[in-house]
Amino acid sequence: MSVSEANVIEALRPVQDPELHRSIVDLGMVREITIVGTDVTVVVALTIAGCPLKAEIDKRVRDAIVALDGVETAQPEFTVMTDQERADVRQMLHGDPAATAGSQPTQGHSEGRSIPFSDPSSKTRVLLIASGKGGVGKSSVTTNLGVALAQAGKTVGIIDADVWGFSIPRMLGIDRPPVVIDSMLVPPSAHGVGVISMGFFAEEDQAVIWRGPMLHKALEQFLTDVYWDEPDYLLVDLPPGTGDISISIAGFLPRAEVYVVTTPQPVAQKVAQRAATMAEKVQLEVKGVIENMSWFTGDDGQRYELFGAGGGKELADKIGVPLLGQIPLVPALRAGADNGAPIVATDPESESSMMFRDIANRIDTELAPTRRFHPELKII
Numbered sequence: 505m506s507v508s509e510a511n512v513i514e515a516l517r518p519v520q521d522p523e524l525h526r527s528i529v530d531l532g533m534v535r536e537i538t539i540v541g542t543d544v545t546v547v548v549a550l551t552i553a554g555c556p557l558k559a560e561i562d563k564r565v566r567d568a569i570v571a572l573d574g575v576e577t578a579q580p581e582f583t584v585m586t587d588q589e590r591a592d593v594r595q596m597l598h599g600d601p602a603a604t605a606g607s608q609p610t611q612g613h614s615e616g617r618s619i620p621f622s623d624p625s626s627k628t629r630v631l632l633i634a635s636g637k638g639g640v641g642k643s644s645v646t647t648n649l650g651v652a653l654a655q656a657g658k659t660v661g662i663i664d665a666d667v668w669g670f671s672i673p674r675m676l677g678i679d680r681p682p683v684v685i686d687s688m689l690v691p692p693s694a695h696g697v698g699v700i701s702m703g704f705f706a707e708e709d710q711a712v713i714w715r716g717p718m719l720h721k722a723l724e725q726f727l728t729d730v731y732w733d734e735p736d737y738l739l740v741d742l743p744p745g746t747g748d749i750s751i752s753i754a755g756f757l758p759r760a761e762v763y764v765v766t767t768p769q770p771v772a773q774k775v776a777q778r779a780a781t782m783a784e785k786v787q788l789e790v791k792g793v794i795e796n797m798s799w800f801t802g803d804d805g806q807r808y809e810l811f812g813a814g815g816g817k818e819l820a821d822k823i824g825v826p827l828l829g830q831i832p833l834v835p836a837l838r839a840g841a842d843n844g845a846p847i848v849a850t851d852p853e854s855e856s857s858m859m860f861r862d863i864a865n866r867i868d869t870e871l872a873p874t875r876r877f878h879p880e881l882k883i884i
């Protein structure tokens with residue numbers, strides 16, 4: 505029995521666009537299907553020209569069609585959507601910003617679109633990863649925690665908001681900017697984590713020119729113009745210290761949870777405490793402390809506390825939150841961060857990977873919000 509066009513469409517329905525995570529049939533990407541005997545040709549419309557995932561889409565389409573009874577060969581051919589078709593895709597996935605155009609932009613809104621994560625009905629937990637100063641491993645923690653959550657089956661996005669040192673794309677091994685579909689940014693992803701970074705939009709050495717209002721605007725766009733698709737978790741790598749960004753975030757994301765990263769040094773702990781105090785001032789809830797660089801285990805099996813001991817616990821006690829974990833110093837963690845190979849993915853059995861998984865699990869279970877106490881978020 506020869507295969508029909510309807511058979512081909514049904515076979516293609518479960519095939520998803522690798523970044524939009526929707527059926528290519530539903531997205532309107534499947535065009536003419538030509539069947540000659542056992543040979544099938546299908547025209548696939550990519551969202552943008554030079555789509556970085558063309559090869560992956562080609563493979564998925566081929567595999568799905570060849571699996572059909574009565575098909576010998578499958579040949580995808582590619583075309584590109586028109587502006588109108590792209591606008592339709594954006595509308596389908598992300599709603600229509602024009603629907604409320606004309607209304608005054610207010611805090612928490614960009615061009616009339618509200619920030620999805622500020623809504624009490626949003627299922628996304630926003631985790632702000634904060635530190636008192638740079639170099640304590642905040643970005644390493646954000647990256648590995650994100651990957652650990654993804655490994656646990658959660659959908660995860662990361663906003664790299666540290667304008668003084670964007671590093672998340674490098675740590676995850678992402679070297680391409682977001683795809684733009686009719687003004688909607690689709691975050692590139694690796695290890696199951698989608699990322700938007702200030703670094704995609706500015707050269708690293710331009711960081712110093714970012715000023716408060718620009719940061720505010722950029723952050724707002726990262727929350728509204730990016731297709732996050734309601735992830736379970738959105739992690740934000742904050743700039744170190746207590747800058748303008750914390751205030752913007754508190755306004756945009758009143759339900760965000762703050763996690764403070766510190767080293768075991770008493771001095772670092774004091775600086776970290778300022779970040780916690782700042783968060784509390786803007787009414788963000790600090791939920792836990794993560795100590796990094798806690799010790800180094802030598803070849804002799806002995807633990808060496810290179811940066812002292814006790815800082816994480818002391819800070820956690822002062823704030824009145826749990827110390828969620830202590831991550832040892834491991835050369836592979838540093839190497840992985842430099843090479844885009846997060847240790848949680850590349851060496852899951854290492855001491856630090858197990859710790860990251862444990863922290864992710866505690867955040868996911870123990871610290872899961874039950875009821876919200878912010879009066880403005882009362883659910884009736």
Ligand SMILES: Nc1ncnc2c1ncn2[C@@H]1O[C@H](COP(=O)(O)OP(=O)(O)O)[C@@H](O)[C@H]1O
Pocket residue numbers: 635637638639640641642643644645669671796797831832833834835837838839841842856
């Ligand atoms: N637990 C660790 N073991 C080994 N190296 C680490 C560890 N945590 C962080 N590093 C390294 O220390 C440096 C600073 O970490 P990073 O995550 O960039 O800090 P921050 O974001 O706080 O500035 C990076 O080179 C990183 O790879």
Ligand SMILES: [Mg+2]
Pocket residue numbers: 642643644666669671
């Ligand atoms: Mg950093």
